[in-house]
Amino acid sequence: MEKHVVVIYPHPDDEAFGASGTITKFREEGIPVTYLCGTLGEMGRNMGNPTFATRESLPEIRKKELIAACEVLDVELRMLGYRDKTLEFESKDEVAKRLRTILEEVKPSLVITHYPEHAVHPDHNALGAAAIEAVRQMNPSSRPKVWAQAISNDHLEKLGNPDICFDITPFFQKKMDTILSHRSQADGVLGKMKKDPNQDKDLEAIAKERMGVERFYTWNFES
Amino acid sequence: MKAIDVDQVQQAIDRYANKPVYIHLETTNGAYASHFDDKAYNIGVFIRNAKISYEHGKIVGTDQAYRVGLKTDMGWVYAEGLSQWEIDSDDRLLMAGHDREGRLMVALEIGEKPFDY
Numbered sequence: 001m002e003k004h005v006v007v008i009y010p011h012p013d014d015e016a017f018g019a020s021g022t023i024t025k026f027r028e029e030g031i032p033v034t035y036l037c038g039t040l041g042e043m044g045r046n047m048g049n050p051t052f053a054t055r056e057s058l059p060e061i062r063k064k065e066l067i068a069a070c071e072v073l074d075v076e077l078r079m080l081g082y083r084d085k086t087l088e089f090e091s092k093d094e095v096a097k098r099l100r101t102i103l104e105e106v107k108p109s110l111v112i113t114h115y116p117e118h119a120v121h122p123d124h125n126a127l128g129a130a131a132i133e134a135v136r137q138m139n140p141s142s143r144p145k146v147w148a149q150a151i152s153n154d155h156l157e158k159l160g161n162p163d164i165c166f167d168i169t170p171f172f173q174k175k176m177d178t179i180l181s182h183r184s185q186a187d188g189v190l191g192k193m194k195k196d197p198n199q200d201k202d203l204e205a206i207a208k209e210r211m212g213v214e215r216f217y218t219w220n221f222e223s
Numbered sequence: 224m225k226a227i228d229v230d231q232v233q234q235a236i237d238r239y240a241n242k243p244v245y246i247h248l249e250t251t252n253g254a255y256a257s258h259f260d261d262k263a264y265n266i267g268v269f270i271r272n273a274k275i276s277y278e279h280g281k282i283v284g285t286d287q288a289y290r291v292g293l294k295t296d297m298g299w300v301y302a303e304g305l306s307q308w309e310i311d312s313d314d315r316l317l318m319a320g321h322d323r324e325g326r327l328m329v330a331l332e333i334g335e336k337p338f339d340y
Contacts, residue, residue, distance in 0.1 A: 043249075043251075043269070045251060045253045045326040045327045045328075046324075046325065046326055046327075047321060047325050047326065047327055048325055049324050049325035050325055051224065051307070051321055051325040054224055054309065054311065054317050054319065055247065055249070055317065055319065055327065055330050055332065056311055056313075056315070056317060056332070056338065056339070057311070059339070083340070085254075085267075085269075120254070120255060120258045121254045121255070122254065123254075152258075153258065153261075187324070187325075188324055188325065188326055191324055
């Protein structure tokens, strides 16, 4: 059983879409979870539908949504204060050092982050790479495991099948509640999943189809 | 934000002319464009807190989409596809264009104080 799980993603809502089922599973087992959220998604395109945010009001709105989502998930939240879209231009060493300091304090048994180069958004790839570098630099005897999440269209072809797969349908309501906490983003992102705009399935049914399983690759530090 | 009213936006543009102002200028089709459509390209540009001064500026277009050009000493600032505007609580002129799902496609913002980093 895990001791403490740290989730490291760059944007408010990455935790909701990517790992909220897995996080809920851990919380129901009584395992503490800490979310290190890299940015406030300041440069997000979704402004609500109909729009209720502006480029200037979005950071505060997303911060409130993030806090609400973490209350739904019952996890500790730490905001890292980087700026959306700029993580790949920061020094990877400095970001890794900062993450390592936090990991050495929290002492998790498991870290969940994005799989570098297979996570589509440049912020995902950059923070995932920094997180893995942070763990790599830790003393091998106290290193947490890393589960890396790949979302690129060709990740199965390139990486093979992920070794960690959770059917999270038992926790799906919690996952939807977490996603919907990110009100400014939820409709836009869920709407994207609707391939045929005329199909009459509701967003929740589509989401269940698309997000009913959460998958991760255990990172191999030996190779 | 609300639909652009040309007269009111023009007045706001005039108000910021010939003084040092900070600009936020942006266009984007998102970081996932080519993820959802392999024939699409990811395109995005932003410049935040560019300090400029313009001699005059003008808003032109129809209620579908407006263009704004600001003429500076050495060049121009230009944005196309703007349809909504507001003066925010920090007295900054925010203009933007969104797609049918409410996603921001273009933004031009002008203020006398720098925008939050």
